[in-house]
Amino acid sequence: MTKGKIIAISGGVGGAKLSQGLAAEIPASDLTVIVNTGDDSNHYGLFVTPDIDTQLYTLSGRADLERGWGRKDETWNAMSAMRELGEDIWFNIGDQDLGTNLLRTMRLARGDRLTDITADFARSFGLNSKLLPMCDAPVSTQIRCTDGDYDFHDWFVAAQAEPRVTDVVFRGAEQASMTPEVLAALTEPDLAAIIVCPSNPYLSIAPVLAVPGLRQALIESPAPVIGVTPVIGGEAIKGPTATMMQGFGKPVTAAAVAAMHLDIFNGYIIDERDAEQAAEFVHLGAGLPVTTANTLMIDMSAKRNLARAALEFAKALR
Amino acid sequence: MTKGKIIAISGGVGGAKLSQGLAAEIPASDLTVIVNTGDDSNHYGLFVTPDIDTQLYTLSGRADLERGWGRKDETWNAMSAMRELGEDIWFNIGDQDLGTNLLRTMRLARGDRLTDITADFARSFGLNSKLLPMCDAPVSTQIRCTDGDYDFHDWFVAAQAEPRVTDVVFRGAEQASMTPEVLAALTEPDLAAIIVCPSNPYLSIAPVLAVPGLRQALIESPAPVIGVTPVIGGEAIKGPTATMMQGFGKPVTAAAVAAMHLDIFNGYIIDERDAEQAAEFVHLGAGLPVTTANTLMIDMSAKRNLARAALEFAKALR
Known part of the structure; x- marks a missing residue:
């Protein structure tokens, strides 16, 4: 059993699975999840801040795990009504999910911080873990492609992530600052490990690291920073990670993902199916410690096993 | 069969019933409904513009006639989600209804006129009648009561219309102007009748008449203006009309309602149950022509009968 506080840094689905595993393996109140808000947008x-909602719904058992986003037992009547009124609806929000988004939007309009709103939502959902947006300032992702520029969801949802990416820009990130809550979590004396969840390195992890000071705080933390691969056997479990890596001319390997943010990692977990790739990590920087685990989180037991593997690896590296 | 165009001036539920009857009795494309927007508000x-939506839903067969507002086959999952997140929800909006309100709000934010949005919604719902908001400028109703001032829905919904009213103020009405569409409808050469529907005289008819120029246009119209009583046997069918009249020290009679806006009427329809009250109309102004009809619109047949009675009365007065 790991003692001390644990931070997970996470995007949406894949990251939420691991944070759910972590929350089950340690006292949930010892877990703080710092969540990507780089794909926030207005619909x-x-x-709309998809990764926070995915975390809220997943950690509280409200997520639709089959669909992979949104709430379970969801209805879609508001969107149907808008379609009936002639609107071209390509960004679906379920009715319950609309409630979350309406209330968040109202509270932001009143001047409440996203951090406080998220904390209140987490409390209402009965969560004992802390969910922290990476920052309170609005950040949006612009995808530069060979055929032009896209707002994130225009590219990800409407264009189904097909246009080839040449650059990813996080608008507003430079003007953002770490919240007191994120800073406090990262500098907590009792911090035992920082787990960078298996989320898209370009779209989920990079925006978190783009918040001024956050990357440096990870580098300076005495707690080991452990990365978990989002690719297995040359493919991403979900989302456009593999396609993007190919587009950037990179091999789709765990080592290539780790290399993108090499400065922050003290250790990296690759999938047991890719064990032979461990040797590649010797050539990364001064040689990044690597271990293998089953990173395919198909059920709660697999989530907990991966969480335990990450915690044990961190303990060994301390 | 009435020839020519017909205008209905209407608030929500009661007025929508009569406009539904009118749309069935004449070619629907000959009907224009000028709708109160004085109880618009932000939730x-x-x-949110309840009377326009009531008209849209009623005329297109989408209204929940039992509940008396909103759409039939409605779900309430967005509101439930907000309650689950700790919000005190006293103003309910169904999920389909949310779709209408989301789309309207989006389009207003883009600078579209309420008149155009309403026309598009009516077209999408297959309506052949015209639905015109009384104006495009935002108007809101403030209810002054013995215990303080209320925004309309704070008084009507949250306080259940219980605080005693001393005055009703239509904020923004003085700055509003008739839309080209309302002006064109009211000055249409082929206009055969203007029916003032059985809606609350303080809250639904007064705001329409408060739009600068609109009252005068009714007075100047060569088409007869026919009022239909919203009270029967000393009671209002629905809503706070009777209580408000009592609060203002008026008898709850059709003649007292007619007297409030006497300058616009050329004839008035009272309920057949109140036939003995017809004599009171002799004392109104120069003597207002009056007739009786069954004004209790319990089904489609009753709606059509009242519509026919109003059209025939207008014809007789031309």
């Missing part, structure tokens, strides 16, 4: 006048 | 960041 139907609502401030 | 959950959405621009």
